[in-house]
Amino acid sequence: MVDASNRTRPSWLQQYELVGKIGEGTYGLVFLAKSKLSANKGVHIAIKKFKQSKEGDGVSPTAIREIMLLRECDHENVVKLVNVHINHTDMSLYLAFDYAEHDLYEIIRHHREKLSTPINQYTVKSLLWQILNGLNYLHSNWIIHRDLKPSNILVMGDGDEHGVVKIGDFGLARIYQAPLKPLGDNGVVVTIWYRAPELLLGAKHYTTAVDMWAVGCIFAELLTLKPLFQGIEDKSTHNPLQLDQLDKIFRVLGHPTPEKWPTLNNLPYWQTSRQRMQGPKSESCVLHQVVSLQQKSAAYDLLSKMLEYDPCKRITAAQALEHEYFRCEPVPGRNSLVPIQPNEKVIGYPQRPVDFSADFECSGSQPQMVTSSHAVNNTGAASVPGPRAMSQQLPLGNMPRLAPYGIAGQTGMPGLPVNNLPVPRGPQQPHPQQGKRKEPIGGIQNPGHYASQSKSRRMQ
Ligand SMILES: Nc1ncnc2c1ncn2[C@@H]1O[C@H](COP(=O)(O)OP(=O)(O)OP(=O)(O)O)[C@@H](O)[C@H]1O
Numbered sequence: 243m244v245d246a247s248n249r250t251r252p253s254w255l256q257q258y259e260l261v262g263k264i265g266e267g268t269y270g271l272v273f274l275a276k277s278k279l280s281a282n283k284g285v286h287i288a289i290k291k292f293k294q295s296k297e298g299d300g301v302s303p304t305a306i307r308e309i310m311l312l313r314e315c316d317h318e319n320v321v322k323l324v325n326v327h328i329n330h331t332d333m334s335l336y337l338a339f340d341y342a343e344h345d346l347y348e349i350i351r352h353h354r355e356k357l358s359t360p361i362n363q364y365t366v367k368s369l370l371w372q373i374l375n376g377l378n379y380l381h382s383n384w385i386i387h388r389d390l391k392p393s394n395i396l397v398m399g400d401g402d403e404h405g406v407v408k409i410g411d412f413g414l415a416r417i418y419q420a421p422l423k424p425l426g427d428n429g430v431v432v433t434i435w436y437r438a439p440e441l442l443l444g445a446k447h448y449t450t451a452v453d454m455w456a457v458g459c460i461f462a463e464l465l466t467l468k469p470l471f472q473g474i475e476d477k478s479t480h481n482p483l484q485l486d487q488l489d490k491i492f493r494v495l496g497h498p499t500p501e502k503w504p505t506l507n508n509l510p511y512w513q514t515s516r517q518r519m520q521g522p523k524s525e526s527c528v529l530h531q532v533v534s535l536q537q538k539s540a541a542y543d544l545l546s547k548m549l550e551y552d553p554c555k556r557i558t559a560a561q562a563l564e565h566e567y568f569r570c571e572p573v574p575g576r577n578s579l580v581p582i583q584p585n586e587k588v589i590g591y592p593q594r595p596v597d598f599s600a601d602f603e604c605s606g607s608q609p610q611m612v613t614s615s616h617a618v619n620n621t622g623a624a625s626v627p628g629p630r631a632m633s634q635q636l637p638l639g640n641m642p643r644l645a646p647y648g649i650a651g652q653t654g655m656p657g658l659p660v661n662n663l664p665v666p667r668g669p670q671q672p673h674p675q676q677g678k679r680k681e682p683i684g685g686i687q688n689p690g691h692y693a694s695q696s697k698s699r700r701m702q
Pocket of ligand 1: 264265266267268269270271272288321339340341342343345389393394396410411
């Protein structure tokens with residue numbers, strides 16, 4: 243049957259078969275599509291459509307920054323940007339990424355709410371190693387992510403890259419080649435639960451250490467299946483000082499002191515926070531109890547180094563990769579989702595729910611969520627009209643290049659200015675992602691016993 247809407251679709255869009263909408267973030271909508279080009283026929287792609295900037299003046303600076311960064315990034319643990327399209331009529335921007343079936347938000351939720359079992363040690367270690375490997379690449383290329391959280395840590399589904407981690411969503415990342423040059427910002431920074439204490443206390447510069455703090459929070463969440471520091475946002479202020487978040491941190495790690503964190507007194511909100519936080523100020527750390535780890539264990543040692551108060555002393559991604567935790571059994575592997583014990587079952591994590599009634603302009607009828615496997619079989623989605631205007635590919639060859647690959651630690655390295663204060667958003671106690679997705683249909687798939695463990699999945 244001839245699809246009449248195809249005549250009005252821009253040519254680039256005709257290389258994809260739209261399946262449906264899979265997500266929505268601060269900056270835009272995310273769609274699932276399949277490639278129709280013979281070389282990649284049937285390959286799944288995630289297409290992120292950026293919202294117009296508030297001023298309606300075309301592609302937002304955030305989007306342009308994301309493109310510049312992503313086009314240059316080439317690493318197994320960083321999501322690949324495969325195509326960029328701009329629609330000149332309404333200046334909407336479409337970025338096509340490799341599609342990842344899972345993310346840590348959903349994997350953690352599946353263990354917490356469906357399986358009621360912890361994530362196995364091999365999987366935790368493999369996920370963490372690959373997050374650090376991707377982050378080390380980004381930091382070595384002068385990129386700070388600044389918005390690391392479980393939903394931004396993508397994990398590949400079935401196929402050659404099954405179980406491989408991809409760091410996604412670089413909408414907030416910055417190149418800090420020119421660290422003292424102020425950068426325009428749109429006010430949204432790291433989700434409050436993963437936000438480093440120096441930012442909460444008003445630090446003026448970002449460093450790679452803010453990402454390491456977030457990784458520490460994610461590591462703890464992988465172990466306990468609960469966010470480590472679930473502060474309640476104070477939405478009444480544009481001030482970075484989020485007292486409840488600091489309180490949650492201090493109760494677990496103990497109150498910081500200038501002896502342990504020498505530059506504490508220089509932070510703009512340290513004195514205010516001391517005055518406004520009531521109650522006894524204990525210095526004792528109960529992190530090991532919260533995450534149920536032996537204080538002498540390698541896992542605890544690494545976690546406590548990621549959650550070091552002083553950003554100058556916090557472990558770097560490069561150092562973390564060398565940590566003893568990754569040398570002791572079970573050693574991490576490339577496919578983080580395969581079981582390690584011969585009698586362990588393969589966990590069938592749920593596929594992403596897809597709203598296959600949505601089109602690129604989101605003019606679909608009543609949203610109906612199905613799993614992507616259902617949607618993939620539903621080719622009717624292709625008849626949904628796409629943008630009608632002419633579009634062309636961005637001339638990306640002229641984009642500035644990143645600094646050459648080198649080692650960049652967080653100590654002694656100037657950071658990025660923190661211009662605007664984070665805008666608190668989202669509900670108070672529920673997880674920041676809660677409500678964004680509907681309950682996926684499906685559950686445990688591919689049950690069965692894992693055969694012998696292959697050496698080839700291990701990392702060198
Ligand atoms: N390449 C991809 N493959 C599959 N799913 C993706 C991909 N990129 C993003 N997603 C999913 O789409 C959803 C929306 O992502 P997006 O990055 O727009 O926002 P977010 O990270 O959830 O929130 P925010 O942008 O507000 O920080 C998330 O569930 C995310 O896991």
